[in-house]
């Protein structure tokens with residue numbers, strides 16, 4: 001039976017869990033930059049959203065997105081390994097995309113490790129496109145693929 005997953009905005013009591021998930025699921029091998037203080041700053045930030053996905057017992061995933069004037073940036077998104085391929089990443093991402101669209105944001109960008117085939121397949125499946133390969137993006141040690149999700153068709157976007 002599928003378990004019920006609830007989405008809600010993160011609270012300060014979630015900060016340590018999110019920081020640990022970032023260290024273990026996203027930043028492994030690169031150093032730990034998303035520590036508790038930085039997560040707390042995102043929760044406090046008026047132009048950022050920190051979203052958590054929870055089962056009835058624990059946090060199983062999270063996403064962090066920052067809004068800029070004309071675009072948003074997806075900073076982090078992760079789901080616990082034992083919860084993957086059951087739609088949690090999709091519901092987190094679709095919620096973040098929907099709220100950006102309501103805010104009038106035309107595009108969301110992200111960077112993902114170029115060799116992270118699973119995550120790249122996930123984003124492509126959900127309508128994201130590859131923009132550019134960024135050599136050495138992660139401290140000169142690893143390259144990234146920059147991806148974009150167009151929320152508003154390009155012929156309807158405001159000129160910047």
Ligand SMILES: CC(C)(COP(=O)(O)OP(=O)(O)OC[C@H]1O[C@@H](n2cnc3c(N)ncnc32)[C@H](O)[C@@H]1OP(=O)(O)O)[C@@H](O)C(=O)NCCC(=O)NCCS
Nearest residue numbers: 076077078079084085086087088089090118119121122125
């Ligand atoms: C990427 C990630 C968030 C996906 O979360 P998830 O909950 O497993 O994703 P979903 O179950 O919603 O997947 C939706 C669809 O995306 C595609 N997809 C997801 N993971 C995939 C993978 N590893 N390989 C190929 N396709 C994949 C599938 O089409 C999937 O649908 P299906 O299971 O019905 O075939 C998760 O794998 C993760 O946390 N990875 C580590 C952290 C990371 O790399 N984050 C991204 C960079 S910040």
